[in-house]
Amino acid sequence: DAGVTQSPTHLIKTRGQQVTLRCSPKSGHDTVSWYQQALGQGPQFIFQYYEEEERQRGNFPDRFSGHQFPNYSSELNVNALLLGDSALYLCASSPGGHTEAFFGQGTRLTVV
Amino acid sequence: AQSVTQLDSHVSVSEGTPVLLRCNYSSSYSPSLFWYVQHPNKGLQLLLKYTSAATLVKGINGFEAEFKKSETSFHLTKPSAHMSDAAEYFCVVTGDSNYQLIWGAGTKLIIKP
Numbered sequence: 001d002a003g004v005t006q007s008p009t010h011l012i013k014t015r016g017q018q019v020t021l022r023c024s025p026k027s028g029h030d031t032v033s034w035y036q037q038a039l040g041q042g043p044q045f046i047f048q049y050y051e052e053e054e055r056q057r058g059n060f061p062d063r064f065s066g067h068q069f070p071n072y073s074s075e076l077n078v079n080a081l082l083l084g085d086s087a088l089y090l091c092a093s094s095p096g097g098h099t100e101a102f103f104g105q106g107t108r109l110t111v112v
Numbered sequence: 113a114q115s116v117t118q119l120d121s122h123v124s125v126s127e128g129t130p131v132l133l134r135c136n137y138s139s140s141y142s143p144s145l146f147w148y149v150q151h152p153n154k155g156l157q158l159l160l161k162y163t164s165a166a167t168l169v170k171g172i173n174g175f176e177a178e179f180k181k182s183e184t185s186f187h188l189t190k191p192s193a194h195m196s197d198a199a200e201y202f203c204v205v206t207g208d209s210n211y212q213l214i215w216g217a218g219t220k221l222i223i224k225p
């Protein structure tokens with residue numbers, strides 16, 4: 001079992017650009033959540049996808065959007081990047097209805 | 113709204129001595145509570161979880177936590193620290209809808225040889 005996999009592991013972008021991060025959930029998991037972890041802080045919930053729909057959203061602007069595919073994999077898109085978007089982006093998967101989440105290694109995004 | 117407060121940003125203990133990482137939560141209902149560990153350059157790993165069953169929860173690597181509703185606390189303990197325990201530890205509570213996790217700011221555990 002490969003667990004939750006995220007790509008890429010590291011990324012450097014320029015302010016104003018757009019970025020897409022990818023996540024494959026753990027086998028058997030149909031729910032994907034995305035978190036942003038700034039340096040020295042705990043993760044902050046961005047949104048959760050279930051059955052290809054955004055089920056819940058945290059306090060993040062519309063520049064952050066996502067998608068879930070029929071195979072349950074997911075993408076996180078961030079438009080008009082700001083310096084403050086620099087963070088570790090974590091994907092977590094869980095089986096539907098369960099609160100326990102399994103995390104990937106994360107994508108380290110640096111905006112310059 | 114749910115919230116989590118980790119009372120110490122850093123905890124330093126000697127190898128072989130007990131570990132205590134403190135966590136208080138605020139919730140308008142009976143939440144699920146978790147402890148996660150994050151080693152440098154590694155993903156988050158679930159240590160243990162409380163989901164309204166036994167109040168004393170045993171986790172991996174010898175860690176355990178006790179849910180105390182009257183004190184709204186969920187402190188993490190380990191009888192004897194090991195060098196490999198050095199990491200960042202996060203206390204987590206489920207949000208209003210149970211779909212999101214609310215995270216504490218983290219406690220960095222330092223193990224002295």
